[in-house]
Amino acid sequence: MSDQFPNAGPGNGRRKPAAFVLDEDKVRFGPDDLGRPLKGEAVILPDLTEDDLAAGASTASLPAKRKKTGFGKWLAIGLGGLVSLSVGLAVDSLIRDLFTRTDWLGWTGVALAALAVCGLLGLIASELLSLRRVAKIDHLREALSDAASRNDTKAAQKSLGELTALYSGRPETAHGRQILAGHMREVIDGRDLVILAERDLLAPLDAQARALVMSSAKHVSLVTSVSPRALVDLLAVLYVNMRTIRQLSELYGGRPGTLGFLRLARHVATHLALTGGMAAGDSLASQVLGHGLAARLSARLGEGVINGLLTARIGIAAIAVCRPAPFLAGKGPKLSDFMGELVSRAEKQDKQG
Template sequence: MALDADDLRIRVSAEPDPDLPTGWLTASEAVEAPLAEESHVPRLPAEASRPKARFSFSRWIAVGLGGLVSLAMGLAIDALIRDLFTRADWLGWTAVALAALVAAGFLGLALREIIGLMRLGKIDQLRDSITRAAEQDDAKAARSALQGLLTLYGDRPETARGRKALASHLNEVIDGRDLVILAERDLLAPLDLEARRIVMNAAKRVSVVTAVSPRALVDLLVVLFENLRTIRRLSALYGGRPGTLGFLRLARHVLAHLALTGGMAAGEGLASQVLGHGIAARLSARLGEGVVNGLLTSRIGLAAISVCRPAPFVATKGPKLSDFMSELVKTSGGETAGAKKGREKDRADLDRTADDS
């Protein structure tokens, strides 16, 4: 017998039916039973939801175009050198020396990019190793990872004191998590303080420029420039020192971190968080826009700290967006009030000049 799900005579009750035999389930229990058992089902590995790597035809296109461009440039340079040799030998040898100089420059640039990428990869590996050591409280793994951290900052004189303190802790502390906490306190705390200052100053500049600038294009350029400079400075602070390709890779990781943590969803939710609690009634539209843009810059800076830092935050949760809010409101408010006062003074001077004339 087939039943129609839309039949009004059918009722689904959450109460157990005494007429049902023992062990039978009602309709609602049958629906809820799989949900109740979900906690006992083993989770699939993360690779199950990731697309399998396939051969990309775009790589064929990139390799082919790159090869054609290289051949064209090589033939053009060869033809130029041959033509110069036909004119005068010294012109030909000058062209050869200049071509060798260009080749050496490209070689040095390639080596610098490779070293920068390797350095960023080492920082990522250090962060993963230190995170696992702290989570598992593995002292052996923590010592090995922290030795890599000491090597990373071995050429930084400003970290000498912290490196010395951490090196003494490696032979005294037996808990892996405690070793990571000591490394965070002695070695990374001064770097974290400087990173907060870098992000705060960048957010202040963006906030002030956005609040007083009359052009949206100027706002866009300032925000882009400050965010890119902040990412590069934070990477250099924590030991990354990326080249061009490394910086692009780092910026992609920062954007991925923002997307993962929901940092880019800053429309009405962020505006209400920033301008709520009665602050919106006391701020002008331009000032509120400046504060929101400053906080977005702060959010990008916080994501950059998480990506560039070679160790996780264990003893503390790290800097938060709320740490920058009051300072940005105060800075933007003071700058906007000063600009408004200056404009009123200029207007009064013009009126006085007109009256005298």
Template structure:
């Protein structure tokens, strides 16, 4: 028996959407007549489950690079060890006291290497501890969680327990923690009582470095001197701010911290500061009051201040909740005043 609903297959055909033979599923029957086309709408489920994250995560590269690094490191270590062993044997062949002196110096070098490695690891762990503490305090303030704020502030007090300049702030904050206070208010009190003096010192560090960069790059006749000065001051700012807030990074810790500062600048748009900074400076009428060279110095100083602001945000163990934190405008006025004073002193020398 033949099914009456069975139709022979249709040949492919092309239709325009405005053709009268095109039928919409909502207005016509579901089975189009001969020579007609049926257009159906597919409704996508907006709440459809997403694919797992692994589907869009790039796979890690091959481990051949790691093998190469491990192999080269092992060969270098073996070559150094064999060279030291050969040297000590030669010293013993000459005389015993030279051999024992070589052994003592080698032991001293090994002890120094172990101590250096331990210090670098401790510095990295301190920076990681500060990053984790800042995130926990931010979460406690966002959720107004008093218990989480209490636990996080205990870790904050432990960071500064050996800092005599924070004794009054630690005592005041400990008294607040014994009271029933909301989580966000506790974090704000920590900013006011414990971190305020450190924040003021951090602003002075950034301001002084920005002034030095501004003056040196304004009077320096060579671009290389400007570059070295800016590099030196930026490294100095990051190290001093990290030490001020309790980080005390070693070499590896400093590299990690510098990467965080650059990442923070990239996220906040600080690296694309050329045109905006120029417009800000010109908006203050600097072009009419300063020479072109001093104007360049002011811009370099503002760029240094931006890096300092990013370093404060990265090195500070707590987020800015009660205040917005430092901004470029906080440093601009003093930089301009310093540049104008430099201009007036030069004009006075010229007239005399």
């Protein structure tokens, strides 16, 4: 036990040692949650370890978090409410004017307004379902990765059951689902189950995804090598990359709507930022072009190859985001897998030109 004395004395801030009887009224046992000790009062606390002192020091050094004021949310809610009210008043005024002209025009306006409301509700429901599908893909990937890292058989079987249900309506996965069902009855190792699912169920989809990314990279490489305008190049690259992300998501079962696609695009951009993908792709392309390829190709064809490689890099990131399972048996597609075909295609174009 150790005595804790308040800073009440002169000099160094501590009072002189004093003797107390433990059953006196002036002796208090900690923790000292009743405020500071009074004059002539002592507090006895348990001995504190170095870990307790370090934890207390780190806790005391943390600044208090400030609550952020959501002025942007207020602005969005206010503007959204005003726009909704203006649209509602405009429709109401239009329908009243139609009724003043003739009844059948008014009822036609009411029917069209009801049809628009039904379409809006259906669009909202569709977007919510697409967001749910995209979130389910993310949940499956995280759950399978966690089950494989912990070698948890029950968790792996549960997540693989959800994965099988996700592809239950896909004829090209029927054989893989049948094989995986047999593995789930026989294999007792969680990590091995996830690897077998990757090999037997997702391998055909992975092959289609690689072919899709290669096709997009070739398309971008061709368009940017023959296009005379930089703006056309930019629009072509943007369109092809957006289409590639959507097609990859549909291939792996996401089927995103507008909001779901925006969420996917944000995830792809985040993945590229975390992995340094764009910088790595640009560096690798520059390195290859600097080791003799630039001497064999024209400037436009070399630029087309670089744009194709960057498109392939975005496609690789999209595969990692859209795929409902992590890459365990292998590291997934790499930029070098697409480079050889893009370069050989550019050299062939250069000879023909």
